[in-house]
Amino acid sequence: MVASSEAFDIRLKTNAQEIEALLDALLSNDVREDEIARPESLRAAMHYAVLNGGKRLRPFLVVESALLLGGDKEAALRVGAALECIHCYSLVHDDLPAMDDDKLRRGKPTLHIAFDEATAILAGDSLLTYAFDIIAADETGLPEQSKVALVLALARSAGLGGMAGGQALDLAAEKNTPDERGIVTLQAMKTGALIRFACEAGAMIAGASSDDRKRLRAFGEKIGLAFQLADDLLDVTSDAATMGKATGKDVGRGKGTLVSLRGIGWAEAELRRHVEDATQLLEPYGDAAATLAATARFVAARKS
Amino acid sequence: MVASSEAFDIRLKTNAQEIEALLDALLSNDVREDEIARPESLRAAMHYAVLNGGKRLRPFLVVESALLLGGDKEAALRVGAALECIHCYSLVHDDLPAMDDDKLRRGKPTLHIAFDEATAILAGDSLLTYAFDIIAADETGLPEQSKVALVLALARSAGLGGMAGGQALDLAAEKNTPDERGIVTLQAMKTGALIRFACEAGAMIAGASSDDRKRLRAFGEKIGLAFQLADDLLDVTSDAATMGKATGKDVGRGKGTLVSLRGIGWAEAELRRHVEDATQLLEPYGDAAATLAATARFVAARKS
Numbered sequence: 342m343v344a345s346s347e348a349f350d351i352r353l354k355t356n357a358q359e360i361e362a363l364l365d366a367l368l369s370n371d372v373r374e375d376e377i378a379r380p381e382s383l384r385a386a387m388h389y390a391v392l393n394g395g396k397r398l399r400p401f402l403v404v405e406s407a408l409l410l411g412g413d414k415e416a417a418l419r420v421g422a423a424l425e426c427i428h429c430y431s432l433v434h435d436d437l438p439a440m441d442d443d444k445l446r447r448g449k450p451t452l453h454i455a456f457d458e459a460t461a462i463l464a465g466d467s468l469l470t471y472a473f474d475i476i477a478a479d480e481t482g483l484p485e486q487s488k489v490a491l492v493l494a495l496a497r498s499a500g501l502g503g504m505a506g507g508q509a510l511d512l513a514a515e516k517n518t519p520d521e522r523g524i525v526t527l528q529a530m531k532t533g534a535l536i537r538f539a540c541e542a543g544a545m546i547a548g549a550s551s552d553d554r555k556r557l558r559a560f561g562e563k564i565g566l567a568f569q570l571a572d573d574l575l576d577v578t579s580d581a582a583t584m585g586k587a588t589g590k591d592v593g594r595g596k597g598t599l600v601s602l603r604g605i606g607w608a609e610a611e612l613r614r615h616v617e618d619a620t621q622l623l624e625p626y627g628d629a630a631a632t633l634a635a636t637a638r639f640v641a642a643r644k645s
Numbered sequence: 646m647v648a649s650s651e652a653f654d655i656r657l658k659t660n661a662q663e664i665e666a667l668l669d670a671l672l673s674n675d676v677r678e679d680e681i682a683r684p685e686s687l688r689a690a691m692h693y694a695v696l697n698g699g700k701r702l703r704p705f706l707v708v709e710s711a712l713l714l715g716g717d718k719e720a721a722l723r724v725g726a727a728l729e730c731i732h733c734y735s736l737v738h739d740d741l742p743a744m745d746d747d748k749l750r751r752g753k754p755t756l757h758i759a760f761d762e763a764t765a766i767l768a769g770d771s772l773l774t775y776a777f778d779i780i781a782a783d784e785t786g787l788p789e790q791s792k793v794a795l796v797l798a799l800a801r802s803a804g805l806g807g808m809a810g811g812q813a814l815d816l817a818a819e820k821n822t823p824d825e826r827g828i829v830t831l832q833a834m835k836t837g838a839l840i841r842f843a844c845e846a847g848a849m850i851a852g853a854s855s856d857d858r859k860r861l862r863a864f865g866e867k868i869g870l871a872f873q874l875a876d877d878l879l880d881v882t883s884d885a886a887t888m889g890k891a892t893g894k895d896v897g898r899g900k901g902t903l904v905s906l907r908g909i910g911w912a913e914a915e916l917r918r919h920v921e922d923a924t925q926l927l928e929p930y931g932d933a934a935a936t937l938a939a940t941a942r943f944v945a946a947r948k949s
Contacts, residue, residue: 375798376806377834383805383813434770439762458743459816462766463809466738466773470804473777477797485789492796493781494679500774501687502680505767509687512763530681 349635356404357397363422364391367475386456386464387471391429394447398640399424399539402564405632406543406557416483417546420491423475424539427499430468433461435508469499483546490545498538507531518597525599532572533565540564556622560633563619567641570612573598574605575643616641653939660708661701667726668695671779690760690768691775695733698751702944703728703843706868709936710847710861720787721850724795727779728843731803734772737765739812773803787850794849802842811835822901829903836876837869844868860926864937867923871945874916877902878909879947920945 368388372379400421407417436443436451437458444454453461475481476491483491497503507530510519519527540561544554577600600608619637623630672692676683704725711721740747740755741762748758757765779785780795787795801807811834814823823831844865848858881904904912923941927934 372806373801375801376810377838378810378814378830379805380810380813380817382817383810387805430770434766437763437766439766459741460813462738462741462743463813463816466734466769467805467809469770469773470800470809473796474800474804477793477800485793488796489781489789489792492777492792496774496778496781497677497679500680500778501683501691501771502676505771505774506680506682506684506687509684509764509767510682512767513684513686526682534681 346635349632349639352632353396353398353401353636353639356401357395359418360397360400360421360425361392363418364425367422367471368392382456382460383463383467386452386460387468389455390433390452390461390464390468391426393429393449395425395429397421397425398636399428399535402536402539402561402633402636403542403546405636406540406560407546408543409626409630409633410544410547410549410553410557412543412547412549413482416481417543419475419478419481420542420546421539423472424495424535424542426468426472426475427495427504428535430465430472431499431504431508433465433468437461440508440512472499484548487545487548491542494538494541494545498534503530503534504532507534514597520597521599521602524597524602528569528599529562529565532569533562536565536568537561556625560619560622560637563615563622564637564640567612567615567619567637570599570608570615571641571643573600574608574612576600577605612641650939653936653943656936657700657702657705657940657943660705661699663722664701664704664725664729665696667722668729671726671775672696686760686764687767687771690756690764691772693759694737694756694765694768694772695730697733697753699729699733701725701729702872702940703732703839706840706843706865706937706940707846707850709940710844710864711850712847713930713934713937714848714851714853714857714861716847716851716853717786720785721847723779723782723785724846724850725843727776728799728839728846730772730776730779731799731808732839734769734776735803735808735812737769737772741765744812744816776803788852791849791852795846798842798845798849802838807834807838808836811838818901824901825903825906828901828906832873832903833866833869836873837866840869840872841865860929864923864926864941867919867926868941868944871916871919871923871941874903874912874919875945875947877904878912878916880904881909916945 368384368391370379370381370384400418403421403424404414404417408414432446433452435441436446437453443451445451452464472495473492476495477488481488499505507527510527511531514527537558538561541554541558544557576598616637620634623634672688672695674683674685674688704722707725707728708718708721712718736750737756739745740750741757747755749755756768776799777796780799781792785792803809811831814831815835818831841862845858845862848861880902920941924938927938
C-alpha cells in the first residue's frame with residue numbers, strides 16, 4: 342500500500358538496498374559448486390558494473406508484481422537480481438568504444454575506463470551468464486517448471502528477438518533513420534522487453550493464472566513505452582549534470598525518436614496516456630496495486 | 646559401435662551435419678513466440694559465427710554421452726546446439742581487437758572483420774543468450790528438472806567460475822606468466838569446463854545415476870586436459886596453413902603453457918596418459934563406449 346509519494350520513495354529505496362545486498366553476496370569471492378575459481382579482476386569488474394547506484398527499477402517491478410499476486414518475496418528478489426545482471430551487462434557492452442563509446446555512467450567512469458576493454462567485454466558476458474545461474478540455482482526455491490519458464494522468457498526478452506536485437510537496430514538507426522514504426526519496434530526491443538519481462542516474471546513467480554500473467558505483461562508493455570518516452574523527453578530537456586551522462590546525444594547522432602518526430606507536446610500527452618492505460622490495467626486489483634500504479638507515475642515523472 | 650577410425654570419422658561428420666542443420670533452423674528468420682523481431686544484420690552475424698565449419702566436438706560429446714546411457718538423441722542434439730552457441734560466442738568475443746585481435750578463424754575472416762565490431766559484440770551476446778533459450782524451449786522435450794540442472798551446469802561452466810573466468814586469467818597471463826598450477830587452473834576453466842559439461846550433460850539428458858554422471862564428468866575432465874595439451878603441442882609444431890589461424894602465438898606473447906614449461910616429450914607422454922585415464926573410466930560400459938573412447942584418441946591426435 343502506498344498512500345503517498347514519500348511512502349513510495351521509501352519502498353523503492355528499501356527494495357534497492359535489498360537487491361544490492363543480494364547482488365553483493367552473489368558477487369562475493371566465495372567459489373560456488375561447479376565453479377573452478379573466481380578470478381579476482383573479473384569478479385571485481387562484475388561487482389563494479391552491478392553495484393553502481395541504479396534505482397533498481399526492474400527488480401522493483403519483479404518484486405511488486407510478485408507480491409501483488411501472492412508470490413514469494415525471496416524468490417522475487419533473486420529473479421530481480423538476475424534481471425539486474427542482464428540490465429547491467431547491457432549497459433557495460435553498450436558503453437564500449439565500438440558501441441556508444443561512453444566514458445561516464447551515473448557520474449562514474451564506465452567499466453572499460455575503470456578497468457579495461459577486454460575486462461569489460463568479459464564482465465558483461467559473465468553477468469549475462471550469471472543471470473541464468475541465479476534463476477536456476479537451488480536458493481531461488483521456485484518449482485522447476487517456473488524456473489524453466491523464467492529462463493525462457495528472460496532469454497527471449499534479452500536476446501536476438503529482444504534487447505540485444507534492439508541495440509542492433511539502434512546502431513543501424515545511426516545510418517538509416519527509421520520511420521515511426523521502426524522506432525516503436527526498436528524501443529520495444531531495446532528497453533521495453535526487459536521491463537515487460539519484469540512485470541510478467543512477477544506473475545510467473547506467483548504461479549498466477551494465465552489472465553493475471555497477460556495483464557501484468559500488458560502493464561509492463563505500457564510502462565515500457567512510458568519509460569522510453571520519458572527518456573526521450575529527458576534527452577532533449579535535461580542536461581548532463583542531472584543525468585550523470587552525456588545528453589542530447591540521440592539528436593546529435595541523427596537518431597530519430599518519437600519526440601524528434603512528433604514534438605514535445607505530443608510526447609507528453611502520449612506519456613500521460615500510457616500511464617493512464619497502465620493504471621487501468623491494474624483496476625481489478627484495487628488498492629493492492631497502489632505501489633505498481635505509483636511506479637507507473639514514477640517512471641513517467643523521473644528526472645534522471 | 647566404432648570398429649575403425651574411418652567409422653569414427655563418418656560418425657563425427659554425420660553428427661556435425663545434424664548439428665549444423667539444427668543450428669541453421671534455430672537461426673532462421675522465423676520469429677519465435679515472445680520475440681518482437683529478428684533484426685537481419687544481427688541474425689546473419691550469429692549465423693555466420695555459428696555455421697563456420699567446426700568439428701562440433703562438444704555437441705558430439707553431448708550426443709555420444711547421452712546415447713551411451715540411453716538418453717534421447719533429439720534432446721541431446723538440442724543441448725549440443727546450445728553448447729555450440731556458447732563455444733562460438735566465446736570465439737567471436739576472444740577474436741575481438743580488445744582481446745586476442747585475430748583476423749582469421751578457420752581460414753575465414755573473423756566476425757568483426759566480416760561484419761563490424763559492434764555487431765560482433767552483440768552477436769556474441771545473443772548467441773550466449775540463445776543457448777539458454779534452446780535448453781529451456783519446449784522442443785527440447787526434457788523433464789523440467791533436467792532442464793534446470795542443465796541451465797545451472799552450463800552457466801557455471803561458461804561464466805565467472807568457468808570459461809569466461811579462464812579467458813580473464815589468460816589475458817592476465819600475458820602480463821604475469823602463471824606457474825604450472827596457475828596454467829592448469831586457467832586451462833581447466835578456459836577450455837576444460839565446457840568439455841566437462843558436454844560429457845556430464847549427456848548423463849543429465851539420460852537421467853543417469855549419480856555414479857554415471859560423475860564418471861562421465863571425470864571422463865570429460867580427462868579429455869579436456871588432453872584437448873588442451875594437444876592444442877599447446879600444435880601451437881609449437883604446426884603451421885598457420887594447417888591450423889587456419891595464426892600459430893606460435895602463445896609463445897610469442899610470452900604466455901606459459903605446459904609444453905613451454907615441461908617440454909614436448911613430457912607433454913606427449915602426459916597426453917597419452919590422459920587418453921589412457923579417459924579410456925579406463927569407460928571400462929564399465931564395455932563396447933558400448935567405443936565411440937567415446939575413439940573420441941578421446943581423436944582429441945589427442947588431432948592436427949587442427
